[in-house]
Amino acid sequence: MSGHHISSAKFLWSVAISLFTLTFITVAVTWIQIPEPWNVVVAISIAVVKALIVAAFFMNLYWDSKFNVMLFIMSVVFFGLLIGITLLDTMYRTDPIPSF
Amino acid sequence: MATEESKANVKRVQVKRFKPEEYPEKHYLNQETGLWAWLTTVDHKKIGLMYLMSVAFFFFIGGMLALLIRTELLTPARTFMDADVYNQVFTLHGAIMIFFFLIPSVPAALGNFILPLQLGAKDVAFPRLNLASFYIYVIGALFTITAIFTGGVDTGWTFYTPYSATTGGSVMMMTMGVFILGFSSILTGLNFIVTIHKLRSPGITWNRLPLNLWGLYATSIIQILATPVLAITLLLLTMERALGIGIFDPALGGDPVLYQHFFWFYSHPAVYIMIVPGFGIISEVISTFSRKVIFGYWAIALSSLAIAFIGFLVWGHHMFTAGQSSLASMVFSFLTFLVGIPTGIKIFNWLATMYRGSIDMKTPMLYAMVFLFLFTIGGFTGIMLGALSVDVHLHDTYYVVAHFHYVMMGGMVMAFLAGLHYWWPKMFGRMYSEFWAKLSCGLVFIGFNMTFLPQFIMGAQGMPRRYFNYIDQFQSFHQFSTLGAYVMGVAFFIMAGYLFHSLRKGKRAAANPWGSRALEWQTSSPAPLHNFEHTPVIINGPYDYHKPMSEFQLGIATPHNDHHADENVSHTESEKEQV
Amino acid sequence: MSEPSVIEENKSHVLHHFIDSDQQFEASKLGMWVFLVTEILFFGGLFAAYIVYRAWYPDLYLQASEELNTFWGAVNTAVLIGSSLTVAMAIRSAQLNQIKGLITNLYITIGLALTFMVIKYFEYAHKFEIGILPGSYYSYEGIAHEKANIFFSIYYMMTGLHGIHVLIGIGLMIWLVVKAKKNVLHSGYYTPVEITGLYWHLVDVIWIFLFPLLYLID
Numbered sequence: 001m002s003g004h005h006i007s008s009a010k011f012l013w014s015v016a017i018s019l020f021t022l023t024f025i026t027v028a029v030t031w032i033q034i035p036e037p038w039n040v041v042v043a044i045s046i047a048v049v050k051a052l053i054v055a056a057f058f059m060n061l062y063w064d065s066k067f068n069v070m071l072f073i074m075s076v077v078f079f080g081l082l083i084g085i086t087l088l089d090t091m092y093r094t095d096p097i098p099s100f
Numbered sequence: 101m102a103t104e105e106s107k108a109n110v111k112r113v114q115v116k117r118f119k120p121e122e123y124p125e126k127h128y129l130n131q132e133t134g135l136w137a138w139l140t141t142v143d144h145k146k147i148g149l150m151y152l153m154s155v156a157f158f159f160f161i162g163g164m165l166a167l168l169i170r171t172e173l174l175t176p177a178r179t180f181m182d183a184d185v186y187n188q189v190f191t192l193h194g195a196i197m198i199f200f201f202l203i204p205s206v207p208a209a210l211g212n213f214i215l216p217l218q219l220g221a222k223d224v225a226f227p228r229l230n231l232a233s234f235y236i237y238v239i240g241a242l243f244t245i246t247a248i249f250t251g252g253v254d255t256g257w258t259f260y261t262p263y264s265a266t267t268g269g270s271v272m273m274m275t276m277g278v279f280i281l282g283f284s285s286i287l288t289g290l291n292f293i294v295t296i297h298k299l300r301s302p303g304i305t306w307n308r309l310p311l312n313l314w315g316l317y318a319t320s321i322i323q324i325l326a327t328p329v330l331a332i333t334l335l336l337l338t339m340e341r342a343l344g345i346g347i348f349d350p351a352l353g354g355d356p357v358l359y360q361h362f363f364w365f366y367s368h369p370a371v372y373i374m375i376v377p378g379f380g381i382i383s384e385v386i387s388t389f390s391r392k393v394i395f396g397y398w399a400i401a402l403s404s405l406a407i408a409f410i411g412f413l414v415w416g417h418h419m420f421t422a423g424q425s426s427l428a429s430m431v432f433s434f435l436t437f438l439v440g441i442p443t444g445i446k447i448f449n450w451l452a453t454m455y456r457g458s459i460d461m462k463t464p465m466l467y468a469m470v471f472l473f474l475f476t477i478g479g480f481t482g483i484m485l486g487a488l489s490v491d492v493h494l495h496d497t498y499y500v501v502a503h504f505h506y507v508m509m510g511g512m513v514m515a516f517l518a519g520l521h522y523w524w525p526k527m528f529g530r531m532y533s534e535f536w537a538k539l540s541c542g543l544v545f546i547g548f549n550m551t552f553l554p555q556f557i558m559g560a561q562g563m564p565r566r567y568f569n570y571i572d573q574f575q576s577f578h579q580f581s582t583l584g585a586y587v588m589g590v591a592f593f594i595m596a597g598y599l600f601h602s603l604r605k606g607k608r609a610a611a612n613p614w615g616s617r618a619l620e621w622q623t624s625s626p627a628p629l630h631n632f633e634h635t636p637v638i639i640n641g642p643y644d645y646h647k648p649m650s651e652f653q654l655g656i657a658t659p660h661n662d663h664h665a666d667e668n669v670s671h672t673e674s675e676k677e678q679v
Numbered sequence: 680m681s682e683p684s685v686i687e688e689n690k691s692h693v694l695h696h697f698i699d700s701d702q703q704f705e706a707s708k709l710g711m712w713v714f715l716v717t718e719i720l721f722f723g724g725l726f727a728a729y730i731v732y733r734a735w736y737p738d739l740y741l742q743a744s745e746e747l748n749t750f751w752g753a754v755n756t757a758v759l760i761g762s763s764l765t766v767a768m769a770i771r772s773a774q775l776n777q778i779k780g781l782i783t784n785l786y787i788t789i790g791l792a793l794t795f796m797v798i799k800y801f802e803y804a805h806k807f808e809i810g811i812l813p814g815s816y817y818s819y820e821g822i823a824h825e826k827a828n829i830f831f832s833i834y835y836m837m838t839g840l841h842g843i844h845v846l847i848g849i850g851l852m853i854w855l856v857v858k859a860k861k862n863v864l865h866s867g868y869y870t871p872v873e874i875t876g877l878y879w880h881l882v883d884v885i886w887i888f889l890f891p892l893l894y895l896i897d
Binding site: 012013016054067072076 | 709724731749756760763768775876877881884891
């Protein structure tokens with residue numbers, strides 16, 4: 001069929017190997033003491049890179065319609081909103097008694 | 101222009117006018133008949149009707165529950181039911197009206213029917229998934245009905261923890277019922293998004309998409325983003341009850357306000373799931389019955405998307421008094437003011453559409469007028485509640501109850517009725533009696549205002565919601581309100597009467613009784629089994645009343661893939677591509 | 680003049696409301712992406728609970744994470760990445776009309792997925808033995824924090840829900856093997872493989888986040 005990207009086996013294997021490598025790095029990084037909160041930032045950043053690699057090259061978003069890419073990004077954005085605004089409440093509860 | 105990969109031939113196809121057949125012998129209702137054909141149908145029109153019957157049934161049940169509530173509130177103390185029963189009745193009234201009537205009403209019932217017709221498609225993208233989503237709705241409904249008969253639920257439709265995690269009754273059965281129902285909503289939204297993206301007829305560009313479909317599109321986006329969060333919330337609540345998970349119950353170390361965050365992250369956008377399709381219907385009805393192009397097409401289209409987006413940012417305005425941080429409350433209050441703006445834009449655009457139009461006050465238009473008036477009141481009072489300092493006094497009073505009934509019933513139900521009366525001829529090929537329809541509309545309007553206007557006053561004076569008992573000063577308000585509820589009940593019975601009557605004895609409908617330019621009216625009434633016997637071709641916008649009707653009936657004759665394989669593509673010539 | 684533009688294709692899979700195979704394929708792919716959006720938001724709720732409680736009780740998370748076996752968690756991560764590779768290879772086989780390759784790759788994927796579940800089973804079994812159970816059944820004394828049950832409730836919800844999705848994925852892939860053996864799938868129609876692959880990759884992505892968040896809190 002026209003317009004369907006077919007990846008070579010070599011390419012798929014190299015994607016997998018990069019993911020294995022990043023997994024190893026994720027674990028290795030915990031052997032170094034990184035101060036809070038940067039240890040979380042590093043761990044999540046590596047996870048994000050891995051997720052993007054899977055999304056782009058295993059799920060073929062790299063060659064896919066821009067709308068599907070946008071759907072994926074939108075879901076992450078809304079997830080961010082859920083967490084971000086909830087944390088505005090849970091992290092900032094300082095009033096022992098309601099101020100009204 | 102060239103498409104690289106194939107040796108493309110440019111086919112010239114003949115576009116001709118396909119006038120819809122009047123009073124067709126065969127249509128979708130009398131082809132593929134019999135109970136089994138209906139239960140296994142993948143035809144979006146039949147599925148839409150099955151949803152319509154279901155939501156009508158649940159509206160009736162929810163309405164009866166409302167009358168029970170109002171009757172109990174005739175006297176300040178016990179009238180005829182105990183407090184426990186009263187709690188169960190209002191819980192059920194809310195849960196049924198919201199989850200089993202409002203959420204599916206326009207998208208699943210009217211939307212399923214109309215969307216492919218307005219796109220010129222033969223069906224939605226995933227017809228079998230559509231049928232599955234109906235059965236998922238039915239299963240969710242069965243769980244809920246079981247919950248009613250096996251102990252009931254008295255938590256309020258919001259299932260706040262820790263009460264919902266610890267109270268007796270069939271909370272898990274009901275939360276599972278709603279959980280299952282959520283998937284029905286998600287699958288409908290999914291189907292609509294893919295259909296609108298992939299199955300548009302030639303010529304339907306995004307700037308020619310009917311506003312009804314922009315509304316359904318925005319609604320579908322909300323459905324797929326918000327409903328999963330409700331699903332996980334209900335799952336967590338169920339696990340809280342079953343296993344004592346402990347993230348919402350302070351006794352187990354959890355935080356009840358966190359439950360409210362998760363719950364309202366869905367339930368606020370849910371109210372936009374309920375109303376935005378109604379906005380779409382109002383655009384169609386006002387334009388058709390003003391015989392005028394809609395004012396500010398892009399403003400209305402984009403405002404639907406804006407509401408969808410901003411609607412996700414305001415959920416904490418349900419939690420101003422819950423123990424949320426002041427910072428969050430202030431942020432939510434500010435964002436809540438923003439969400440009124442796109443809606444306001446729509447209201448002004450609709451009024452501008454009517455201005456200098458040729459108004460034909462048929463029943464759908466009458467409902468649209470009722471909508472404009474009642475929804476505006478509801479919307480304003482919502483903004484008033486969004487003001488943090490005001491809400492501290494009005495939260496959990498009848499002011500809130502009046503507000504949401506004005507938007508949900510005065511807004512959404514009126515829009516739904518407008519749509520029902522507008523598309524009734526397309527669905528059933530019959531016209532109803534204008535006299536009885538208008539009478540019923542008038543009674544609904546009067547009854548509605550009688551019921552809910554006093555509730556604003558009561559609430560501002562301090563009458564709390566969900567209360568079984570109240571102090572004497574509110575009795576006259578309550579009694580007037582109850583009287584109004586019965587007037588509405590009568591109005592709806594009259595409505596059921598003339599609608600059912602029209603099915604047998606109503607005048608047969610023309611293909612386009614309202615003279616609309618929209619695509620669904622360019623095929624016969626009732627609609628043919630495959631919607632159109634040709635592939636429609638669109639060259640004008642959907643509200644171009646200044647163009648002749650013939651320009652809206654263009655199409656290409658195409659063979660179907662499976663059926664009618666003996667038809668030929670009629671093309672006059674084919675040429676090799678010039679690169 | 681016109682030349683035959685495509686090889687005579689098996690069109691039996693095209694449904695009547697679609698114009699052609701491509702439109703149907705693109706529609707199905709879009710539909711699956713929309714569904715994946717709902718899955719992301721579904722799990723998102725659990726991640727939100729995780730984040731809220733971690734922000735409140737960082738010590739609890741530190742201590743509790745030590746009860747989770749980093750080695751087996753890493754192994755499971757590698758297993759799932761491997762299964763993503765094999766499902767991508769399965770799609771490639773289908774695209775090249777290599778049905779035997781398709782079936783083989785599907786079998787390997789199923790095998791890896793089952794491996795994941797087996798490791799998970801042992802992890803859970805070990806925890807149950809020492810009293811780390813969800814919710815009010817929690818009875819482990821080894822963590823000096825009053826909210827320890829909450830961490831593990833979140834752990835069980837997240838990994839449990841993920842595990843259910845793995846099981847569903849295994850079921851879907853068995854269904855694909857059945858279809859492939861019946862010669863329903865070929866290079867002109869491999870949509871079910873494509874969309875199952877998308878689902879499976881998301882299951883992998885979710886674990887990619889679960890692993891560091893649960894196992895690697897140092």
